[in-house]
Amino acid sequence: RDCGVPTVLTLHDLKIACPAYKMLTHDGICERCKGGKFLNVVRHRCVKNELAISTVVMLESALNRWLGSYENNVDRFVVPSRFYIDKFVEWGFPRERFTHVPNFCDIDAHHPHGAPGKVILFFGRLAPEKGLETLIRAAAKASVPLQIAGTGPDEAMLKRLAGECGGAVEFLGYRSGEDLHAAIRGARAVALPSEWYENAPMSVMESYALRRPVIGARIGGIPELIRENETGFCFESGDVDDLANAMRRMSELSDARIEEMGSVGRDWVVQDFTATRYTERLLALYRELGVAC
Numbered sequence: 001r002d003c004g005v006p007t008v009l010t011l012h013d014l015k016i017a018c019p020a021y022k023m024l025t026h027d028g029i030c031e032r033c034k035g036g037k038f039l040n041v042v043r044h045r046c047v048k049n050e051l052a053i054s055t056v057v058m059l060e061s062a063l064n065r066w067l068g069s070y071e072n073n074v075d076r077f078v079v080p081s082r083f084y085i086d087k088f089v090e091w092g093f094p095r096e097r098f099t100h101v102p103n104f105c106d107i108d109a110h111h112p113h114g115a116p117g118k119v120i121l122f123f124g125r126l127a128p129e130k131g132l133e134t135l136i137r138a139a140a141k142a143s144v145p146l147q148i149a150g151t152g153p154d155e156a157m158l159k160r161l162a163g164e165c166g167g168a169v170e171f172l173g174y175r176s177g178e179d180l181h182a183a184i185r186g187a188r189a190v191a192l193p194s195e196w197y198e199n200a201p202m203s204v205m206e207s208y209a210l211r212r213p214v215i216g217a218r219i220g221g222i223p224e225l226i227r228e229n230e231t232g233f234c235f236e237s238g239d240v241d242d243l244a245n246a247m248r249r250m251s252e253l254s255d256a257r258i259e260e261m262g263s264v265g266r267d268w269v270v271q272d273f274t275a276t277r278y279t280e281r282l283l284a285l286y287r288e289l290g291v292a293c
Helices: 039-043 051-067 069-073 082-090 132-142 155-165 177-185 202-209 240-252 255-272 275-288
Strands: 008-010 076-079 098-100 120-123 146-149 169-173 189-192 214-217 232-235
Touching: 039 051, 051 069, 076 082, 076 275, 082 098, 120 132, 120 177, 120 240, 132 146, 132 155, 132 169, 132 240, 146 177, 155 169, 189 202, 189 240, 202 214, 202 255, 214 240, 232 240
Parallel strands: 008 076, 076 098, 120 146, 120 189, 146 169, 189 214, 214 232
Antiparallel strands: none
C-alpha cells in the first residue's frame, strides 16, 4: 500500500464480517456480531465450541476492526457470489469496495458420458451445516435412492439415521478425481441441501460440467447457480417436504429431460465459468485499479 500497489483480496468466506467465518453457530444461522458485537463469539463459543479459541478469534477480529486492517489496506474485495456482497453491505461495508468474480471450473478435466442413473448424489463433507439429516429424511419420504460420498464428523450419526428412516441410502466414503466423476455421471442429479450461507459451491459447476442437474437449497449463493427448471430445482433450506418433492420431481423426469437439463448446465459453465472467463474478469478489475496488464 505504501508503494501505491493496489491490493485485491478474494473472499471465500465471511471472515471480514463474522469472526467465526460462517455466520453459523450451535443454533443455526447467526448474525449476532453485526455492528461489531464480537463478544457473542465467546458467549456462544462459535469456533469449535471451545472457549479459548473463540476468545482468541474474537480478540483478533476486534483488533483488526480497531486498526481498520481491511478497510484501510484493501482496494477491492473479489467475491464469487452476489449473495455474499449483499450480506457484507448489510453489515456496513460499502458496495463499491466489492467486485463479483465467479469461480471457475476446469471444463477439460470433466468428461460427460453415459445415461443418467436413478440415484440422487451428495458429495462433500459430512458436517451439520451441509443439511444431510434433511436430505436423508427427504429421500426416505420421496422413496428415492440416495448416495452420499464423503467423510466427516457426522458420518456415524448419519448412518444411524439412514437405518432408522428406512430409505435406500448408500455411503460411498471419500471420493475424488475420476472416482468422484464416475459417481456424478452415474447419478440422476446432485443434491446440495446446505443449511448455512454457502458462497459459490464448486460442486454445482462440477455437476453441470458432467451434465447432471442440481437440486439446491434456497440459501446463500446457491440459487444464483441454478436456473429453475432449466439446470435443476431449488427448495427451501431445511424443509424436508420441499426437498422430498424436488427429489421426486427429478426422479420422475425422463432420461432425455435429465440429459437436456445437464446439457444446459454444461453450456452455462462453458460460457461463464471457465478459467479463461475468470482471467478476463480479474484482469479487467486490475485495469480498473490502474494496473497495466
